[in-house]
Structures are given as C-alpha cells and as structure tokens.
Amino acid sequence: MAAISVHDVVKTYGSLRAVDGVSLEVGEGEFVGILGPNGAGKTTTLEIIEGLRRPDSGSVELLGEKVWPRNAGLLPRIGVQLQASSFFERLTAREQIHTFASLYSVPTAAADDWLERVGLVDKVDTRVEDLSGGQAQRLSIACALVHDPDVVFLDEPTAALDPQARRNLWDLLAGLNDSGRTVVLTTHYMDEAEVLCDRVAIMDAGRILQFDTPAALVRGLDSPTRITVAPGQLDVADARGLAGVSDADEAPDGVVLTTREPARVVATLAERDLLDGVRVQTGTLEDVFLSLTGREYRA
Amino acid sequence: MSAGRTSPFVALSRAIVLGFLRDKASVFFAIIFPLMFLVLFGGIFGSQGQSKVDLIQVGDVALVDELSPAARAAFDDTFEVSRLDDLDEAVEEVRKGDADVAIEMRGDVLVAHYTQTDPTKAAITQGALRAFVDGTNVAQSGQPPRFSLSTEQVEDDSLETIQYVTPGLLGWAVAMSAAFGAAATLQGWRQSKLMRRLQLAPVSTRTVVGARVAVTVGIALVQMAIFVGLGAAAFGLTLTGSWWMAIPLVVIGTLCFMSIGLLAGAITTTTEGAVNAANFMVLPMAFLSGSFFPLEGSPRWLQVVSQALPLRHLNDGMLDVMVRGQGPAAALLPMGILAAFAVVVTLVAARLFRWETS
Numbered sequence: 001m002a003a004i005s006v007h008d009v010v011k012t013y014g015s016l017r018a019v020d021g022v023s024l025e026v027g028e029g030e031f032v033g034i035l036g037p038n039g040a041g042k043t044t045t046l047e048i049i050e051g052l053r054r055p056d057s058g059s060v061e062l063l064g065e066k067v068w069p070r071n072a073g074l075l076p077r078i079g080v081q082l083q084a085s086s087f088f089e090r091l092t093a094r095e096q097i098h099t100f101a102s103l104y105s106v107p108t109a110a111a112d113d114w115l116e117r118v119g120l121v122d123k124v125d126t127r128v129e130d131l132s133g134g135q136a137q138r139l140s141i142a143c144a145l146v147h148d149p150d151v152v153f154l155d156e157p158t159a160a161l162d163p164q165a166r167r168n169l170w171d172l173l174a175g176l177n178d179s180g181r182t183v184v185l186t187t188h189y190m191d192e193a194e195v196l197c198d199r200v201a202i203m204d205a206g207r208i209l210q211f212d213t214p215a216a217l218v219r220g221l222d223s224p225t226r227i228t229v230a231p232g233q234l235d236v237a238d239a240r241g242l243a244g245v246s247d248a249d250e251a252p253d254g255v256v257l258t259t260r261e262p263a264r265v266v267a268t269l270a271e272r273d274l275l276d277g278v279r280v281q282t283g284t285l286e287d288v289f290l291s292l293t294g295r296e297y298r299a
Numbered sequence: 300m301s302a303g304r305t306s307p308f309v310a311l312s313r314a315i316v317l318g319f320l321r322d323k324a325s326v327f328f329a330i331i332f333p334l335m336f337l338v339l340f341g342g343i344f345g346s347q348g349q350s351k352v353d354l355i356q357v358g359d360v361a362l363v364d365e366l367s368p369a370a371r372a373a374f375d376d377t378f379e380v381s382r383l384d385d386l387d388e389a390v391e392e393v394r395k396g397d398a399d400v401a402i403e404m405r406g407d408v409l410v411a412h413y414t415q416t417d418p419t420k421a422a423i424t425q426g427a428l429r430a431f432v433d434g435t436n437v438a439q440s441g442q443p444p445r446f447s448l449s450t451e452q453v454e455d456d457s458l459e460t461i462q463y464v465t466p467g468l469l470g471w472a473v474a475m476s477a478a479f480g481a482a483a484t485l486q487g488w489r490q491s492k493l494m495r496r497l498q499l500a501p502v503s504t505r506t507v508v509g510a511r512v513a514v515t516v517g518i519a520l521v522q523m524a525i526f527v528g529l530g531a532a533a534f535g536l537t538l539t540g541s542w543w544m545a546i547p548l549v550v551i552g553t554l555c556f557m558s559i560g561l562l563a564g565a566i567t568t569t570t571e572g573a574v575n576a577a578n579f580m581v582l583p584m585a586f587l588s589g590s591f592f593p594l595e596g597s598p599r600w601l602q603v604v605s606q607a608l609p610l611r612h613l614n615d616g617m618l619d620v621m622v623r624g625q626g627p628a629a630a631l632l633p634m635g636i637l638a639a640f641a642v643v644v645t646l647v648a649a650r651l652f653r654w655e656t657s
Contacts, residue, residue, distance in 0.1 A: 075500060075501040082492040087491065088493065090317065090322060095317065098305075099314045103307050103311075103497070106304070108305075
C-alpha cells in the first residue's frame with residue numbers, strides 16, 4: 001500500500017492555478033522531495049496532502065485514509081513541520097516540546113529523548129525566541145516527530161539557514177526514514193534534494209514536471225558530459241580532434257571538452273597521460289530544470 | 300513530572316499562562332496600568348471628594364468648646380479645625396485661600412469670616428455653622444424639639460470616589476486584557492501558523508479555545524481580586540451585599556470582550572494591528588461607558604449612546620451589585636446583554652476571519 005496517494009489535485013486562488021493537476025504516489029519508508037522555485041505550489045500541495053486545505057478537485061489518501069475533512073484518526077500518525085516556526089510564544093525549548101507531547105498524549109520522557117536526538121540538550125532552558133535559526137528548525141522537527149509518526153511532512157526545513165547550518169541539518173534529516181518512516185519534504189535547494197531524497201518531484205507553476213530518483217532524472221536529461229583538462233597540456237584544436245569529443249573550448253581553468261561518450265574520451269586522455277587534474281561534470285538537477293522549463297533555475 | 304503525561308487542555312493552558320506572564324507588556328497593561336489609575340483616582344481624587352471645610356478658630360469660642368460629645372463629633376466630620384490667636388492673621392489666611400472660614404466669638408454672637416471663592420463650600424459652611432448655633436440654642440432652652448430630622452442614605456457610601464471608580468476601572472481593565480489577549484492570540488497564532496499546527500494535532504477546537512478562554516477568565520478574576528483587595532485595604536472600598544454577583548458578571552464580560560478582540564484580530568493582518576484595533580475599540584468605549592468618570596453628570600445623548608456599548612452594561616452591573624447595594628438580580632440583565640454581544644460579535648468575527656493574511 002502506498003503511504004501517500006495523490007490523484008489529480010487542483011487548487012485555484014482566483015485566476016491562479018496554484019496546484020494544477022498534481023498526482024503522486026509515495027511508498028512506505030520512502031524519502032521524497034518536492035523541488036521547485038518559490039511560488040511553484042510546493043507548500044500548497046503539501047498542505048493539501050496534510051489535510052489542511054481542501055482541494056478544488058482531486059483526492060488525497062494518506063495511509064489508506066481520506067485526509068479531508070479533518071480526519072482525527074489520522075492525525076496521531078502524521079507529523080508536520082510548517083514553514084513558519086509554529087511555536088508557543090516565550091516558552092523554552094523543553095516547555096515547547098512537552099506541550100506538543102501532551103497534545104499527542106505522549107509521555108514527556110519521549111520528548112526529552114527527541115531534544116537529545118536533535119542536539120538541543122544544552123538549549124532546553126532557552127526560550128524559542130532566543131534560539132538560532134538552525135536550533136529553531138531542529139526543535140520544530142523534534143516537535144513534529146515527538147509522537148513517532150508514520151509519515152512526516154517538512155516544509156522547507158532548511159530555508160533561511162546558512163550553508164553550514166543547512167548541512168548540519170542534513171545529517172539529522174537523512175536518518176528520519178531509517179525506521180521505515182515515510183518522509184516528504186519541500187525544498188528549493190537542488191543539492192539538498194539530490195543528497196537527501198530517494199525520489200524527487202520537480203515542480204513548477206503548480207505542476208509536477210517529473211518524479212524520479214535524482215540519478216534517473218539526470219540520466220534522462222541526455223545532456224553532454226563536460227571534461228576539463230588542466231591548462232597547458234592540450235590545445236583546443238588538438239582536443240577537437242580527439243575521438244568522441246564533440247566540441248572543445250578554452251576556459252580559465254583549462255580546456256573543456258564536451259562529449260556524449262565520456263568513457264571513451266577519458267580512456268584516450270589516460271593513454272596520453274593527461275588525467276592529472278582532470279574534472280568530469282555530468283548533468284545536475286539544475287540542468288534538468290532548465291531542460292524541463294526552458295529557463296534557468298532560480299530558487 | 301518529566302516522565303508524566305499532561306492532558307492537552309492543561310498543557311495548552313499552561314503554555315498560554317507562561318506566555319502571558321513572561322510578556323512584561325501584557326502583564327503591565329492587564330494589571331499594573333489599570334492599578335495606576337485606581338491609585339490615582341482612589342488616592343488623589345478620592346481625598347478630594349470627602350475634603351472637609353478648613354476652619355480657623357480664633358481664641359476661645361464657647362459655642363464650639365461646649366458642644367456635646369455627639370455634636371462635637373458631627374462638627375469634626377464637617378470642619379478641619381485649627382487655632383490661631385490673632386484675628387487679622389486668621390482672616391488673611393482665609394483671604395489667601397489657605398482656610399475656608401475663620402470664626403470668633405463677640406459676646407454671644409458667633410462671627411464667621413468666610414470666602415466666596417468656592418460658593419458651594421461657602422454655603423455649606425454657613426449652613427453648618429447656623430445648624431450648630433440653632434442646635435445649641437435648642438439644647439439650652441431645655442425644651443425637646445418638636446420636629447426632628449432623620450436621614451437615610453440611598454447608596455451605601457456614595458460620597459467616596461473609590462466606591463465609584465473601582466468597578467468602572469475594573470471593567471476597563473477586564474475589557475482591555477480580554478480584548479488584547481484574544482486579538483493578539485488570534486493574529487499571533489495565525490502569523491506563526493501555530494493555529495494550523497494545532498489543527499493537525501489530535502486536539503479539538505473546543506480544547507484549544509477552551510484553554511484560551513479559561514486562561515483569560517482566570518486573569519480577569521485575578522485582576523478583580525487585586526482591584527477589590529487593594530481598594531479595600533488601601534482606599535477604604537466597602538463592598539455591598541451581592542458583590543459576589545460581580546464574579547459571573549466579570550466572567551461573561553470577559554467572554555464579551557474576547558469576542559471584540561477576535562473581531563479586532565479578524566479584520567487586521569498583523570499582531571500589532573490587531574492590538575491597536577482592540578485598543579481603538581476599548582479605550583473610547585471606556586470613556587463613554589463611565590469607567591473614568593460618572594455618567595450621571597454627562598449629556599443626555601451620551602447616556603443614550605453609551606447604552607449601545609457593552610462596557611457600559613458591565614460597569615453598571617458591577618456598580619449595582621458591588622457598591623450600590625442592589626440584589627443579585629440586578630446583574631442578570633447586564634449579563635444577558637453582554638452574552639448577546641459576545642454571541643453576535645463572535646459570529647461576525649468568524650465570518651470576517653481569513654486563514655491567509657495576504
């Protein structure tokens with residue numbers, strides 16, 4: 001049984017089709033990312049799946065049950081982290097998570113375990129307003145998981161964090177589906193989706209353009225591989241003549257070869273003993289987005 | 300406690316209480332600020348209402364010195380007596396306004412040198428002195444007087460300002476903290492998406508609203524205890540028989556003003572805007588509803604207009620049962636009106652409420 005089953009969901013606000021026919025199947029224990037620029041409809045899609053918003057049409061089933069109207073039986077089985085830091089004002093980290101634990105009738109000891117697991121042990125008596133952005137997100141995630149839900153929704157958990165804090169959070173996020181839990185997160189960071197997610201749904205203008213593993217998305221891209229050879233070892237004209245090379249250009253960091261047969265080119269370079277300092281770049285999710293929408297990806 | 304479970308209602312209530320107590324501005328405006336007015340009105344203006352006539356007695360004044368103990372007590376209730384031996388000096392004091400009247404004996408005539416600066420006080424002075432002279436004459440004639448006067452006060456103790464201002468200021472304080480609390484919670488929880496978050500937790504709306512209402516009502520009752528306690532301890536507030544009916548009155552008044560706060564929260568898009576809107580509704584209402592000054596002396600139209608304001612009914616109800624000595628039934632009509640306001644305004648607020656602030 002699929003953990004999440006979304007069928008042709010549409011949501012319009014006035015003339016704006018915020019969600020325009022989204023369908024999605026997520027298996028149990030899967031870690032899925034919804035990737036797209038701001039305004040792509042990620043949050044609205046997520047909130048419809050959570051049961052917060054009623055779609056104009058289409059249906060959503062979570063763990064085999066309808067999410068709309070508010071399904072009280074389902075709520076203890078799902079955990080949510082909303083985009084804003086949804087905290088009770090002026091409570092400490094411990095008071096905060098204890099309050100959420102009580103809402104889910106969970107003993108407060110379980111809440112204390114989560115504080116430890118997200119690395120907030122020395123911040124338990126700090127008020128939420130005084131936590132750093134990263135600490136607040138950790139607390140928010142802990143509050144979403146305090147009742148050990150089967151499905152977790154995280155709406156841009158790393159937004160507005162500096163790169164260091166973002167990477168720190170990845171370690172925590174990566175382990176969330178270890179015990180068979182299903183995780184859905186939205187993000188506008190390509191690298192995040194690539195690192196964390198089993199499958200990525202690329203979303204733009206209310207539609208899911210493609211939904212697959214990051215590797216498959218890039219493979220399907222059919223984009224050439226770029227191989228950069230360190231400067232001073234190969235001239236451009238020579239490079240163009242190499243077997244399998246479709247184009248070559250001079251760049252500040254060396255000569256860039258464009259090829260659709262990277263294995264063959266690398267083998268040739270190896271024969272000529274030119275592999276020192278060589279760099280191989282295949283397509284990225286950014287290239288995928290570019291090829292799907294015809295425009296550059298801007299988060 | 301760390302391993303225990305707490306019911307959602309208790310946990311929510313505790314979270315809201317802690318949030319309130321740790322917000323110094325909220326505590327200030329709910330408790331300290333209204334108390335400042337109570338101290339101001341009760342302490343400063345309060346002494347004005349019962350101020351006595353300053354009387355300078357020049358030399359020996361047989362009439363005063365020989366008053367019977369009962370008459371002397373009445374005399375001291377009316378006059379603040381000081382003594383001077385020099386008449387010119389005493390008259391100069393009166394002229395400067397440092398005293399209201401100077402009295403001397405010329406043979407059997409009591410001569411009063413008074414000032415007309417304050418005509419009312421001058422009239423009281425003359426009337427009172429005449430009464431004491433007449434009373435002494437009657438007493439000395441040995442004949443029992445044919446007519447006598449018996450006075451019965453309509454209110455329990457209407458003279459004292461504190462009796463009037465305590466219920467009115469309490470009404471304002473309760474209205475303010477209930478409206479601000481509801482407005483700030485609605486907006487704050489919407490802004491932070493905490494309301495959405497709670498929607499996705501297995502707690503009913505009833506539990507969430509119930510906790511918020513319970514905390515606000517609790518705060519209102521604490522306000523009431525502090526007001527009445529301070530008024531009684533420091534300013535001589537005396538409660539009349541059915542004062543306890545003020546408790547249900549305050550509870551329903553709190554609900555009514557929470558609904559006004561919800562309305563303020565529903566029509567605004569930021570927390571600051573919500574609190575300002577609540578203030579905009581409550582503060583003028585406090586003036587027009589007699590929280591700061593008695594409406595009895597105000598123009599007729601104002602008295603009519605104020606009937607449309609819920610705070611007027613809260614104030615009236617509390618005045619009736621707390622200091623005017625009326626029976627418990629006097630609070631019932633105000634309670635009904637406040638409840639009706641609460642229902643109607645809540646429905647309007649619910650219609651105007653939007654989840655999205657943009």
